Amino acid sequence: MGKKARDIVKIGIQELLKDLNSLYADEWIAFYYYTWAASYAEGPFSPSITSEIEKISKDEFEHSSELADRIYELGGEPEKELENLQKLANCKKITFPKDERDIDGILNALTAAEACAIDGYNKLLLKISSCYTNDVRTFHLIQHILSEEIEHEEAFENLLEKKRQ
Ligand SMILES: [Fe+2]
Ligand SMILES: [Fe+2]
Numbered sequence: 001m002g003k004k005a006r007d008i009v010k011i012g013i014q015e016l017l018k019d020l021n022s023l024y025a026d027e028w029i030a031f032y033y034y035t036w037a038a039s040y041a042e043g044p045f046s047p048s049i050t051s052e053i054e055k056i057s058k059d060e061f062e063h064s065s066e067l068a069d070r071i072y073e074l075g076g077e078p079e080k081e082l083e084n085l086q087k088l089a090n091c092k093k094i095t096f097p098k099d100e101r102d103i104d105g106i107l108n109a110l111t112a113a114e115a116c117a118i119d120g121y122n123k124l125l126l127k128i129s130s131c132y133t134n135d136v137r138t139f140h141l142i143q144h145i146l147s148e149e150i151e152h153e154e155a156f157e158n159l160l161e162k163k164r165q
Contacts, residue, residue, distance in 0.1 A: 005073065011134045017076035019124050020067055020138075023145075024078050025089035026120060027064035030113055031057050033094040037110065043101040049159055053110065056152050063145050070141055091116035107160045114153035121146035 034057035038050045068078040079088055086092055094113050097105030125142050128135060 006075065009074065009135045009138075011128060013074050013076075016128070016135070016138065017071060017074055019127070020071050020074070021076070021079050022088050022090050023120055023124065024064055024067040024071065025085040025087075026091045026117060027060050027067060028085050029089050029091065029093075030060040030117065031064065033096075033113070034060060034110070037094075037096060037106055040096065040100050041103060041106050043103055046103065049103060049107070049163075052155060052159060056110075056155065059148055059152065063148070066141060066145065070138060073137070090120040103163060104160060107156050107163075111153055111156040111160070114149055114156060117149040118146065118153060121149055 034053050038053040038057060041050050041053070064078075071078045079085060091113060094109050096109050099105070121142055125139070125146060128139055128142070
């Protein structure tokens with residue numbers, strides 16, 4: 001990050017980097033589990049559902065890249081050790097049902113994962129919003145990702161509802 005870009009950030013960069021790295025770890029974990037869920041789900045409803053899970057997994061991958069960009073901009077480094085991702089993450093694990101035909105169970109697990117993501121982004125947004133003008137770029141990035149997580153939760157809830165009709 002250039003000098004001027006660093007100068008305009010007026011909040012504790014180390015704490016912010018820690019929070020951004022936790023969210024970065026969450027995104028990798030979500031991407032991993034969603035990709036796995038998309039190939040695991042089976043049954044008559046699976047094609048439309050797995051394509052939605054796959055689509056959302058790509059968003060999670062994009063979020064991890066966007067967070068990595070911001071971490072670099074702030075002078076930090078995104079976590080590179082795979083085994084540390086789970087230690088850093090806010091949302092550590094997604095537990096899927098044993099039966100791959102239990103689509104409701106899979107969708108419930110994914111909805112819970114989105115709820116955890118929403119919580120994580122909302123917490124950071126509240127933390128930095130009191131000093132919104134202190135890091136406008138991070139504020140807008142987190143706001144953008146939070147709105148996509150809200151859409152994801154709704155998408156999984158809608159799939160659950162549609163399946164029940
Ligand atoms: Fe995400
Ligand atoms: Fe999401």
